Amino acid sequence: MKSANTARRADDPRQLVLDTVLALFSERGYFATSVQDISRESGVSVGSLYHHFGDKAGIARALYQTLSDRMSARISWIGAHRKTAHDQCRDIVRTLFDMTESEPLVMDFMLYAKHRDFLPEEKPICSSKPFELARAMVAAGMVSGEIRPMDLNVATSSLFGGPIRIIVSRLDGILQAPLTHYFDEVWDCAWRSVAAR
Amino acid sequence: MKSANTARRADDPRQLVLDTVLALFSERGYFATSVQDISRESGVSVGSLYHHFGDKAGIARALYQTLSDRMSARISWIGAHRKTAHDQCRDIVRTLFDMTESEPLVMDFMLYAKHRDFLPEEKPICSSKPFELARAMVAAGMVSGEIRPMDLNVATSSLFGGPIRIIVSRLDGILQAPLTHYFDEVWDCAWRSVAAR
DNA sequence: GCTCCTGGAATGAACGATCGTTCTAATCGC
DNA sequence: GCGATTAGAACGATCGTTCATTCCAGGAGC
Numbered sequence: 353m354k355s356a357n358t359a360r361r362a363d364d365p366r367q368l369v370l371d372t373v374l375a376l377f378s379e380r381g382y383f384a385t386s387v388q389d390i391s392r393e394s395g396v397s398v399g400s401l402y403h404h405f406g407d408k409a410g411i412a413r414a415l416y417q418t419l420s421d422r423m424s425a426r427i428s429w430i431g432a433h434r435k436t437a438h439d440q441c442r443d444i445v446r447t448l449f450d451m452t453e454s455e456p457l458v459m460d461f462m463l464y465a466k467h468r469d470f471l472p473e474e475k476p477i478c479s480s481k482p483f484e485l486a487r488a489m490v491a492a493g494m495v496s497g498e499i500r501p502m503d504l505n506v507a508t509s510s511l512f513g514g515p516i517r518i519i520v521s522r523l524d525g526i527l528q529a530p531l532t533h534y535f536d537e538v539w540d541c542a543w544r545s546v547a548a549r
Numbered sequence: 550m551k552s553a554n555t556a557r558r559a560d561d562p563r564q565l566v567l568d569t570v571l572a573l574f575s576e577r578g579y580f581a582t583s584v585q586d587i588s589r590e591s592g593v594s595v596g597s598l599y600h601h602f603g604d605k606a607g608i609a610r611a612l613y614q615t616l617s618d619r620m621s622a623r624i625s626w627i628g629a630h631r632k633t634a635h636d637q638c639r640d641i642v643r644t645l646f647d648m649t650e651s652e653p654l655v656m657d658f659m660l661y662a663k664h665r666d667f668l669p670e671e672k673p674i675c676s677s678k679p680f681e682l683a684r685a686m687v688a689a690g691m692v693s694g695e696i697r698p699m700d701l702n703v704a705t706s707s708l709f710g711g712p713i714r715i716i717v718s719r720l721d722g723i724l725q726a727p728l729t730h731y732f733d734e735v736w737d738c739a740w741r742s743v744a745a746r
Numbered sequence: 747g748c749t750c751c752t753g754g755a756a757t758g759a760a761c762g763a764t765c766g767t768t769c770t771a772a773t774c775g776c
Numbered sequence: 777g778c779g780a781t782t783a784g785a786a787c788g789a790t791c792g793t794t795c796a797t798t799c800c801a802g803g804a805g806c
Contacts, residue, residue, distance in 0.1 A: 534702075544742050
C-alpha cells in the first residue's frame with residue numbers, strides 16, 4: 353500500500369494533541385491545564401504546540417472546529433436521508449443521545465465550550481453550524497404543517513430543550529441509566545410540545 | 550430609626566464586593582478577573598477581601614450562595630401561594646423570564662456558574678436547591694394527575710428545558726424582543742409536553 | 747552513489763508578566 | 777486600649793510565550 357496519508361492518527365501530532373486536550377480540558381478545565389501539561393501528556397514538545405496551533409487558545413479553537421464539523425456532518429446526513437421533520441429531528445436527538453454515551457467528553461465540550469471562559473470570539477452553540485441545520489429542519493416542518501405555526505426560536509428551543517437538559521443531567525452524573533433508556537419518553541414529550549395535532 | 554443593621558448595602562464591603570464581581574465575572578470571566586481587579590473596582594483593599602472571603606474562590610462561592618438563596622426563596626414563595634402544579638410551574642417560568650430581563654447578569658451566572666471552571670465542589674445547577682424545589686412540584690403534579698405518569702427527570706427536563714433554552718438564547722443576544730413577548734407560546738409548548746390530556 | 751544544501755518541524759531552557767496570597771503596620775469603633 | 781478591620785507593598789510560584797538550536801527528509805549537483 354502506498355500510504356499516501358503517512359499521517360496516521362497515532363503519529364499525527366495535531367490529532368495527538370487534540371485527543372489529549374479533550375481529556376485534559378474536560379477533567380481539569382481550560383485554565384487549570386497549562387501548556388506544559390499538554391506537552392507532557394501528549395508527548396509533543398512546547399515548541400511544536402506553538403508551531404502547529406499558534407497559541408494556547410488556538411488549540412481550543414482547533415478542537416472545537418474539529419468536533420463541530422463532525423457533528424455538522426452527522427446532522428447533514430440525517431437531513432439528506434430522512435424525509436419528514438419528525439423523523440429528522442427524532443434522529444438528531446437519537447444521535448445526540450448516542451454521542452453522549454459513547455463520547456461524553458466530546459458532548460460536554462460541545463455543550464459548554466462557548467460558555468466557558470475561553471473561546472471568546474466564538475458564537476454560542478445555539479447559533480453555530482450544527483444548530484442552524486437543526487433549526488432549518490424545524491422551519492421546513494412548520495411549512496409542511498407537521499409543526500404548529502409559531503416563532504421559530506420557540507419551536508426549536510421547545511423541541512430540543514428537553515433532550516438537551518436530559519443530556520446535561522446525564523453528563524452531570526444525575527442519571528444512572530444510559531440515555532437509550534429514556535429516549536422514547538423524552539422524544540414523546542419533545543414532539544408533543546410542537547406537533548401540529 | 551434605630552438602624553440596627555448599620556451595614557447598608559452601599560457601605561457593606563461584602564455586598565460591595567459581590568455586586569462588583571458579578572459584573573466582572575460576567576463580562577471577563579472568573580479567571581480573567583484578578584484579585585487586584587476586584588480590589589480596584591470595588592474599592593475594597595486586597596487585605597479586606599482575604600479577611601472577609603478567605604480566598605478568591607470564596608468570593609465566587611459567596612456570590613453563588615447569595616443568588617441561589619434568593620432564587621430558592623422566590624420559588625418557595627410560589628410553591629406556597631399557588632395550588633396546582635400547572636400554576637406553580639408556570640409562575641416559576643415567568644419569574645425566570647422576569648429575572649432574565651431585569652438582572653441578566655444574575656441569570657447568566659446562575660445558569661453557568663457550575664459549569665465554568667471555578668466552583669469545583671459545587672453540584673450542578675440541576676441538582677441545586679432551586680431546581681430541587683421545582684422538581685418536587687412536578688412530582689406533586691404527577692401524583693395529582695395533572696401531569697402524565699413518567700420518569701421524574703424526564704418530566705422536569707421536558708417542562709423546563711424549553712424555557713431554559715429560550716433564556717439562554719436571550720442571554721446570548723439571539724432574541725431581540727424581551728422574553729415577555731415569548732412567554733405565552735413558550736409556556737404553551739412546555740405544558741403540552743407533559744400535560745395529562 | 748555520495749555530498750551538500752535547504753527549509754519545515756521539533757526541542758526545551760529561559761524570560762517577563764502576572765497571579766493568588768501573605769504579612770506587617772495603620773486605623774477604626776467602642 | 778483592644779480586637780476587628782483595612783491597607784497595600786512584597787513574595788514566590790506559575791503561566792503563556794519566545795527563540796536559538798538541532799533534527800531530518802529529500803532534491804541538486806557532480
